[in-house]
Amino acid sequence: MNGPFVLPPFLTSKLVDIPDKIGKIDIPKKAIYRLSIYYRCLQKLRDNSVDTVSSTTLARAAGVKPAQLRKDLAYFGQFGTRGLGYPVDILSTTIRETLGREHLQPVILVGAGNLGSALLRYQGFGREGFEVIAAFDSNPEGARARGVQIPVLPNERLETFITENFVKLAILCVPVEFAQSVANRLVAAGIQGILNFSPIVLEVATDVTVNNVDLALELEHLGYFIR
Amino acid sequence: MNGPFVLPPFLTSKLVDIPDKIGKIDIPKKAIYRLSIYYRCLQKLRDNSVDTVSSTTLARAAGVKPAQLRKDLAYFGQFGTRGLGYPVDILSTTIRETLGREHLQPVILVGAGNLGSALLRYQGFGREGFEVIAAFDSNPEGARARGVQIPVLPNERLETFITENFVKLAILCVPVEFAQSVANRLVAAGIQGILNFSPIVLEVATDVTVNNVDLALELEHLGYFIR
DNA sequence: AAGTGTGAAAAGTTTCACAGCG
DNA sequence: CGCTGTGAAACTTTTCACACTT
Numbered sequence: 001m002n003g004p005f006v007l008p009p010f011l012t013s014k015l016v017d018i019p020d021k022i023g024k025i026d027i028p029k030k031a032i033y034r035l036s037i038y039y040r041c042l043q044k045l046r047d048n049s050v051d052t053v054s055s056t057t058l059a060r061a062a063g064v065k066p067a068q069l070r071k072d073l074a075y076f077g078q079f080g081t082r083g084l085g086y087p088v089d090i091l092s093t094t095i096r097e098t099l100g101r102e103h104l105q106p107v108i109l110v111g112a113g114n115l116g117s118a119l120l121r122y123q124g125f126g127r128e129g130f131e132v133i134a135a136f137d138s139n140p141e142g143a144r145a146r147g148v149q150i151p152v153l154p155n156e157r158l159e160t161f162i163t164e165n166f167v168k169l170a171i172l173c174v175p176v177e178f179a180q181s182v183a184n185r186l187v188a189a190g191i192q193g194i195l196n197f198s199p200i201v202l203e204v205a206t207d208v209t210v211n212n213v214d215l216a217l218e219l220e221h222l223g224y225f226i227r
Numbered sequence: 228m229n230g231p232f233v234l235p236p237f238l239t240s241k242l243v244d245i246p247d248k249i250g251k252i253d254i255p256k257k258a259i260y261r262l263s264i265y266y267r268c269l270q271k272l273r274d275n276s277v278d279t280v281s282s283t284t285l286a287r288a289a290g291v292k293p294a295q296l297r298k299d300l301a302y303f304g305q306f307g308t309r310g311l312g313y314p315v316d317i318l319s320t321t322i323r324e325t326l327g328r329e330h331l332q333p334v335i336l337v338g339a340g341n342l343g344s345a346l347l348r349y350q351g352f353g354r355e356g357f358e359v360i361a362a363f364d365s366n367p368e369g370a371r372a373r374g375v376q377i378p379v380l381p382n383e384r385l386e387t388f389i390t391e392n393f394v395k396l397a398i399l400c401v402p403v404e405f406a407q408s409v410a411n412r413l414v415a416a417g418i419q420g421i422l423n424f425s426p427i428v429l430e431v432a433t434d435v436t437v438n439n440v441d442l443a444l445e446l447e448h449l450g451y452f453i454r
Numbered sequence: 455a456a457g458t459g460t461g462a463a464a465a466g467t468t469t470c471a472c473a474g475c476g
Numbered sequence: 477c478g479c480t481g482t483g484a485a486a487c488t489t490t491t492c493a494c495a496c497t498t
Contacts, residue, residue: 028489036447040426054457063428067491074459082458082497100450107446118345119442124426128443168453169446193449199267201290209452211445215346216355218438219334219396220263222420223327225436226395255467281479294469301481309475309480
């Protein structure tokens with residue numbers, strides 16, 4: 001039996017309007033999260049040269065129920081063949097496009113301290129198709145000393161770099177007391193999505209998406225369930 | 228290595244039964260997440276010698292609506308004074324107890340590679356009252372070389388250590404291909420909560436809680452919202 | 455026969471609105 | 477008066493069940 005797959009809480013609206021052929025449909029935000037999980041499972045299937053998969057099998061791999069998987073996919077179109085299942089390759093490509101991942105997405109990381117520089121060494125982002133193209137720190141030398149390979153620039157260069165490189169995504173790892181002011185600068189410079197590791201609720205314009213990863217909070221949450 | 232995907236039905240309910248004076252009440256899981264956020268805000272208020280706070284003020288700090296805050300707190304008892312607000316100190320203590328954090332909670336970390344050893348250096352956990360008392364790695368020397376200060380033990384000692392030290396929480400940072408088998412060992416040894424950093428849906432007994440922190444997935448999710 | 459797509463029902467969560475208390 | 481506590485309403489998400497297609 002598998003335990004709960006706990007998704008982070010959403011502090012904003014729960015539905016997402018996506019432009020459709022005709023009008024707009026409402027898609028649960030959680031469905032978009034699950035899309036990423038499905039994508040990963042599909043890639044694994046493709047690696048194993050499976051070319052068709054049923055909702056039951058894929059759902060089991062992703063840790064959801066078959067009906068939910070079918071409903072999630074149906075939000076984005078009709079991909080399955082009745083009696084047969086879903087074509088792994090087509091579905092995989094479609095999800096990739098839906099998630100806006102056709103092209104390698106440039107990302108910057110701000111705050112290359114302990115956690116920040118570890119994230120840079122962590123291979124996970126690159127493996128999933130993101131390229132962290134630069135890091136920013138008030139003390140670039142210190143970050144380089146922590147073994148960061150990519151360019152580490154001083155904070156002053158933040159705005160020009162974002163503009164010149166059309167960066168839309170940022171990973172924010174600065175100490176909590178600077179998080180809001182740095183976030184303001186990022187947004188002003190054109191950043192549209194922030195992966196925030198600071199334990200603070202960031203206030204940003206509504207067209208900016210903030211995803212919080214609060215490590216202590218996750219651990220704390222577990223504390224409730226152990227007895 | 229890539230066996231068939233086997234995952235039992237996703238039976239996890241979205242509600243949590245907590246033992247009450249008389250019977251049991253159902254509490255939204257998300258409310259428990261928010262409890263941690265409230266707790267943090269309360270600590271900040273306490274640091275600033277505020278002794279009473281209204282739902283409006285606290286809710287704003289936590290990024291939720293006042294009514295939701297009141298409802299969340301009401302799940303656990305009546306703490307407020309009508310016309311006045313909530314007593315910061317009492318509320319803070321109560322939440323702390325509710326989250327099972329009266330005592331310092333021992334935690335182990337398994338897999339002291341890049342990400343794992345960074346998490347160990349990261350001060351966030353300790354600051355929030357968790358103590359990572361030991362790390363485990365197939366190559367303890369390597370982890371020590373990465374500057375890990377706490378004891379790094381070989382994987383063989385996992386079971387005995389967990390039993391002898393009554394450890395209930397584990398942070399799992401091993402490479403994805405080992406995640407499930409290590410999780411099995413953790414659970415068999417008595418671990419009840421796993422903070423899982425591997426991009427995999429872990430299968431565990433229903434009485435074990437798994438909290439997933441999937442960094443690439445969070446970034447991918449952001450990708451959907453930028454245009 | 456096998457398996458998708460989907461309306462409808464059920465379950466879960468948030469918000470409202472106001473009674474009631476200090 | 478101000479603010480909590482809460483039933484009821486509104487809303488969101490999940491699950492069911494089955495028509496329908498290959």
